[in-house]
Every structure is written in structure tokens, then in C-alpha cells.
Amino acid sequence: MSDSVTALAYLISGTLFILALRGLSSPESSRRGNTFGMVGMLIAIITTLLLTGIASLPEIGVAIAIGGGIGYIVAQRIAMTAMPQLVAAFHSLVGLAAVLVGVAAYLDPAAFGIGTVGDIHAVSRIEMVLGIAIGAITFSGSVIAFAKLNGNMSGAPIMLPARHVINLGLLAGIVVLVGIFYITQNPAAFWVIVGLSFLIGFLLIIPIGGADMPVVVSMLNSYSGWAAAAMGFTLHNTAMIITGALVGSSGAILSYIMCKAMNRSFISVIAGGFGADASAGSSGPKIDRPYKAGSAEDAAFIMKNAESVIIVPGYGMAVAQAQHSLREMGDLLKKEGVSVKYAIHPVAGRMPGHMNVLLAEANVPYDEVFELEDINSDFGQCDVAYVIGANDVTNPSAKTDKTSPIYGMPVLDVEKAKTVLFIKRSMGGAGYAGVENELFFRDNTMMLLADAKKMTENIVKALGH
Amino acid sequence: MTFISELSIFTLAIFVGYYVVWSVTPALHTPLMAVTNAISSVIIVGALLAAAPGYWGAAKLLGLLAVALASVNIFGGFAVTRRMLAMYKKKEKKA
Numbered sequence: 001m002s003d004s005v006t007a008l009a010y011l012i013s014g015t016l017f018i019l020a021l022r023g024l025s026s027p028e029s030s031r032r033g034n035t036f037g038m039v040g041m042l043i044a045i046i047t048t049l050l051l052t053g054i055a056s057l058p059e060i061g062v063a064i065a066i067g068g069g070i071g072y073i074v075a076q077r078i079a080m081t082a083m084p085q086l087v088a089a090f091h092s093l094v095g096l097a098a099v100l101v102g103v104a105a106y107l108d109p110a111a112f113g114i115g116t117v118g119d120i121h122a123v124s125r126i127e128m129v130l131g132i133a134i135g136a137i138t139f140s141g142s143v144i145a146f147a148k149l150n151g152n153m154s155g156a157p158i159m160l161p162a163r164h165v166i167n168l169g170l171l172a173g174i175v176v177l178v179g180i181f182y183i184t185q186n187p188a189a190f191w192v193i194v195g196l197s198f199l200i201g202f203l204l205i206i207p208i209g210g211a212d213m214p215v216v217v218s219m220l221n222s223y224s225g226w227a228a229a230a231m232g233f234t235l236h237n238t239a240m241i242i243t244g245a246l247v248g249s250s251g252a253i254l255s256y257i258m259c260k261a262m263n264r265s266f267i268s269v270i271a272g273g274f275g276a277d278a279s280a281g282s283s284g285p286k287i288d289r290p291y292k293a294g295s296a297e298d299a300a301f302i303m304k305n306a307e308s309v310i311i312v313p314g315y316g317m318a319v320a321q322a323q324h325s326l327r328e329m330g331d332l333l334k335k336e337g338v339s340v341k342y343a344i345h346p347v348a349g350r351m352p353g354h355m356n357v358l359l360a361e362a363n364v365p366y367d368e369v370f371e372l373e374d375i376n377s378d379f380g381q382c383d384v385a386y387v388i389g390a391n392d393v394t395n396p397s398a399k400t401d402k403t404s405p406i407y408g409m410p411v412l413d414v415e416k417a418k419t420v421l422f423i424k425r426s427m428g429g430a431g432y433a434g435v436e437n438e439l440f441f442r443d444n445t446m447m448l449l450a451d452a453k454k455m456t457e458n459i460v461k462a463l464g465h
Numbered sequence: 466m467t468f469i470s471e472l473s474i475f476t477l478a479i480f481v482g483y484y485v486v487w488s489v490t491p492a493l494h495t496p497l498m499a500v501t502n503a504i505s506s507v508i509i510v511g512a513l514l515a516a517a518p519g520y521w522g523a524a525k526l527l528g529l530l531a532v533a534l535a536s537v538n539i540f541g542g543f544a545v546t547r548r549m550l551a552m553y554k555k556k557e558k559k560a
Contacts, residue, residue: 010510013507014478017504017507018481018482018485020500020504021482021485021486021489021497021500021501022485022488024489024490024493024496024497024500025488025489025490026490027490027492027493027550027553027555030493030496030550030553031547031550031551033500034500034543034546034547034550037500037503037504037543037546038543040504041503041504041506041507041509041539041543044507044509044510045509045510045513048509048510048513048514049513052513052514052517055517055519056516056517056518056519056525059516059529060513060516060517060529060532063516063529063530063532063533063536064532064533064536065536066533066536067532067533067534067535067536067537067538067539067540068536068537068539068540069540070537070541071536071537071538071539071540071541071542071544072540072541072544074537074541074545075540075541075542075544075545075548076544076548078545080549083495083499083545083549086541086545087495087498087499087502090499090502090503090537090538090541090542091502093506093534093535093537093538094502094505094506094508094535094538096531096534097506097508097509097512097531097534097535097538098508098511100512100515100527100528100530100531100534101508101511101512101515101527101528101531103524103527104511104512104515104523104524104525104527104528104531105511105515105524107522107523107524107527108515108518108522108524108525111514111515111517111518111524112511112514112515123468217498218498221498221501221502224502224505225501225505227505227508228505228507228508229475231508231511232471232475233468233471233475234511235510235511235514236471237510237511238471238474239507239510240507240508240510240511241471241474241475241478242474242475242478243504243505243507244475244478244505245475245476245478245479245481245482246478246481246482246485246486246501246504247482247501247502247504247505248479248482249479249482249483249486250482250486250497250501251498251501253483253486253487254486254494254497254498257491257494344491344492346491351494351495351498352491352494352495352497352498353491353492353493353494353495353496353497353498354495356491356492356493356494356495357495357496357549357552360549360552360553360554361552363552363554365554365555365556366492366553366554366555367555367556368556369492371491371492
């Protein structure tokens with residue numbers, strides 16, 4: 001193939017990737033978009049193979065078959081509730097692949113057309129090392145995010161003393177070493193950059209608490225894009241540059257949306273430590289305050305006689321795997337003539353859009369599911385708000401209490417509903433932000449103290465007769 | 466290609482990404498992450514180049530390993546996105 005045909009093929013594959021993302025503007029067009037993405041990838045791979053790889057086809061085929069087989073099986077088997085972990089794991093693989101490609105380019109620059117061993121083109125040196133550094137940070141950061149999301153590691157922030165000094169020092173060290181490598185091509189500098197980058201990715205994520213994971217996952221998504229882009233510059237490959245830029249900006253936008261939904265700055269999330277100190281904040285006298293508790297039968301009776309119910313799911317619903325019984329409950333209520341809607345806060349769950357996927361899995365039609373801005377004004381006219389596994393995102397003190405750590409965070413106005421049914425395992429234990437929820441003690445709140453799934457199942461039974 | 470023309474493509478692609486991603490409906494943010502994951506595995510192009518030479522060495526082995534890792538992502542990412550997108554359904558008319 002001539003150079004221009006190759007370049008054209010990569011451009012087409014880059015364009016198809018843009019269309020893949022464009023498709024996600026609505027569920028109907030999204031499936032076609034995904035197909036565009038697959039075709040784009042196929043074009044990129046075949047073009048590269050035709051270009052250089054024919055001779056090594058057997059071993060490359062084996063590598064693709066092994067990796068592809070594992071990926072496909074995992075994708076088919078994974079539970080939807082485990083999606084955040086899966087995405088974190090996939091990010092780590094992109095990061096590691098970027099590191100491996102970068103190291104391979106360093107060891108065999110001729111194969112990439114960027115010079116010879118010990119004499120790599122000047123610009124390529126910078127691009128290559130940057131790609132490796134970002135890839136390594138993506139890898140080790142994602143491994144920690146995975147461990148926290150998967151429960152292999154506590155979600156609580158781990159605070160090293162002087163961690164900001166350590167991190168900034170490491171970062172400065174990497175920058176200096178990149179400079180040294182650029183000038184001298186010193187192999188030691190190269191390997192130390194690789195090592196330090198793995199280390200800093202690890203240190204950056206350990207102080208970040210579970211509730212901030214939606215931002216972390218988005219941020220690592222962004223990094224994996226920048227790593228791919230840096231490699232694209234090294235290899236002069238348009239498809240990689242375009243894709244890297246797309247993914248990088250996608251992750252950055254998602255991080256921004258998540259931060260805004262928590263009213264926190266990106267810097268404060270990255271600095272970490274949120275949710276470490278459960279006693280922080282303004283919570284007044286705890287536990288001893290009176291609250292109303294109810295049973296599944298009470299809840300069923302109230303909802304049966306309501307005209308409208310808005311269901312507010314949160315991470316607790318995912319943990320309890322309650323989405324299927326929740327949909328059953330919704331169906332029974334609809335049969336009784338009750339209007340049922342779902343309200344989703346942007347940071348409900350552990351990654352952007354997490355709740356939407358779980359509800360879709362349980363066959364809840366997506367046109368019954370609404371985002372915060374679209375539904376918040378409806379709570380005033382609604383009879384029942386059914387809060388299941390959400391906490392901080394419903395806390396009215398975010399609107400009123402200036403001393404609260406979550407003050408200013410946009411919340412769902414559930415307290416405006418005539419009755420709030422709040423499912424919670426027990427009265428002890430605050431939300432992830434470590435803040436007591438004022439809502440529990442309101443006159444119009446009925447606490448349903450039980451496991452989210454069991455309670456919902458019992459309500460379904462009670463509605464049945 | 467010169468560095469400047471690559472940089473131009475990169476800059477324009479960031480803007481394209483910016484507008485395209487803002488138009489993604491929030492309900493599909495999880496599939497967005499899964500699919501961006503899959504497409505960022507286009508890094509397999511670099512892995513294939515490293516794995517291509519006819520001679521065996523550390524670079525080729527690393528390349529093959531990177532091909533396998535990126536393949537996990539490509540197949541896994543697109544498959545899981547497809548699985549998720551298949552679940553998004555509209556209200557049935559009779560209901």
C-alpha cells in the first residue's frame with residue numbers, strides 16, 4: 001500500500017470513531033454507532049497488518065485470539081453492577097499496553113521508523129517518554145481504582161503524611177528526567193521515568209475515597225486517551241492521534257460533570273481525603289432524635305394509594321442488586337394506576353451513568369428515567385419519593401447548612417414530596433460524605449430499615465394482595 | 466507528516482471530541498466510557514508494529530503482549546458496550 005492510501009485508511013478509522021461517539025446522543029442511534037466503532041477498529045488493524053505484519057501473522061493472530069477471547073468472555077459474563085470495576089480494569093490494560101509499546105519503541109526504534117537504537121529522533125524521544133509516563137500512571141492508578149471498586153481494598157482514603165510534597169516531588173523528578181533523557185538519551189533516565197510513573201499513579205489514587213470514584217474513573221479514562229495520543233505522535237499515526245484526543249476530552253468532560261454534580265473542584269478531588277473523617281461537618285445531636293419507622297406493608301399501602309411515585313436509586317441499590325425487584329414494584333404500581341418515574345443524580349453509583357445501566361438491565365424503559373435537572377421540579381407535586389440506596393444526594397442540608405461538607409452540591413428535592421420512604425439498613429452510619437442526613441427526622445419521612453432488596457421484595461409481596 | 470500538521474489534527478480532534486461528548490445523553494455515560502475504552506485500544510496499531518519484525522527479541526515480545534492486552538480491551542469493550550446498549554428499551558406502547 002502506498003503511504004497516502006495508508007494515511008487515508010487511518011483517517012477513515014478515526015472518523016468512524018467520531019461517529020461511534022456521536023451515536024451515543026440517543027439510545028436508538030447508539031447501537032449503529034457501536035458498529036461504526038468496530039468497523040473503524042477493524043480498518044486500523046488490517047491496514048497496519050498489511051503494512052508490516054504479514055510475515056508475523058501467526059504469532060500476532062495467536063495474541064489477538066487469546067486477548068480477544070478473554071475480553072469477549074469477560075464482557076459476556078460480567079454483572080452489570082460490576083461495570084465500574086470492569087471499566088477500571090480495561091483502563092489499566094490500555095495504560096499497560098501504551099507502556100509496552102513505548103518500551104518496545106525504545107528497544108527497537110527501527111521497527112517504528114523513529115531512528116536507531118541509542119539514536120532516536122529528538123521529537124520522538126519526548127513523545128515516546130510522555131506516552132509511557134501517562135500510560136504507566138493510567139495503569140497503576142486504574143489498578144488501585146479497580147481494587148477499591150471491587151472491594152479488594154478498602155474504599156477509605158489512605159493518607160500518607162506529606163503526600164502532596166511526595167507527589168509533587170515525584171512529578172518534578174519525572175519532568176527533570178524527561179529533560180535529561182531528551183538531551184542525553186541516557187538509558188538509566190528512561191527506566192527511572194518508567195518506574196516513577198508507575199509509582200506516582202499508585203500514590204495519586206490511594207488517598208481518594210470511594211464516593212469520589214466516579215471522578216477518578218472518568219479521569220483515568222481521560223489519561224488513557226492522552227497516552228494513546230502521545231503514542232500516536234510517536235508513530236505519526238492519525239487514527240491514534242484522533243482517538244486519543246476524543247477519549248482524552250471525553251474523560252475530561254465526564255470528570256467535569258461529576259465534579260460539578262458534587263460541587264467540588266477537580267483539585268480537591270485529586271487532593272483526596274474526602275470522606276475520611278466521619279465526624280466532620282455540622283451534624284447535630286445524632287441517633288437520639290425521633291424518627292418514624294415503617295414496615296413493608298405500610299409502604300405498600302402508601303404507594304398503592306398515591307397518584308405519583310418517584311424512585312430515587314443510589315449506590316446501595318447496586319450493592320443490594322435490588323434493580324429487578326424495584327422494576328417489579330414499579331410494574332405493580334403502574335397496574336394500580338400510579339405514575340412511576342425514576343430520578344437519577346449524576347453521581348449516584350460509582351461511575352457516570354451507572355444507575356441508568358442497572359435500570360436498563362432490569363428492563364425499566366429509558367423514557368421513565370430522568371436526570372436531576374429534568375425531574376427536580378416534579379417532587380413538589382409528587383406523593384411519594386422512594387429513596388433506595390441513595391443518601392447524600394438527597395440531603396436537604398446541602399441547600400441550607402453552610403457548614404456542611406456537601407453544602408452547595410445539587411441535590412434531589414425529595415423532601416418536597418408528600419411522603420418520603422427512605423430505605424436504609426439501619427439508623428447508624430452516615431453517607432459516604434460522612435454527613436448525617438437531615439431528611440431522616442422530617443415529619444414526612446418514613447424510614448424503612450432493612451436491606452434494599454429484601455424491603456423492595458416485601459413491598460412487592462404486600463402489593464400483590 | 467510534520468509535527469505541526471499532527472498537532473493541528475490533534476487540536477481539532479479535541480474540539481470535535483468536546484462537542485460530540487457534550488451531546489451524549491447522560492443516560493449513556495457508562496456505555497460512553499466503555500466504548501471510549503475500546504477505541505483507545507487503537508494503540509494496538511503501535512503494538513502490531515512492535516510485533517511485526519521477522520526477528521525475535523524483547524521488543525517483539527513486548528509488542529505481542531501489548532497486542533494481547535489491547536485485544537482484551539477491543540473485544541471486551543465493544544462487546545460489553547453492545548450488551549449494555551441492547552438493554553436500553555423504550556416504553557412498550559400498550560403499557
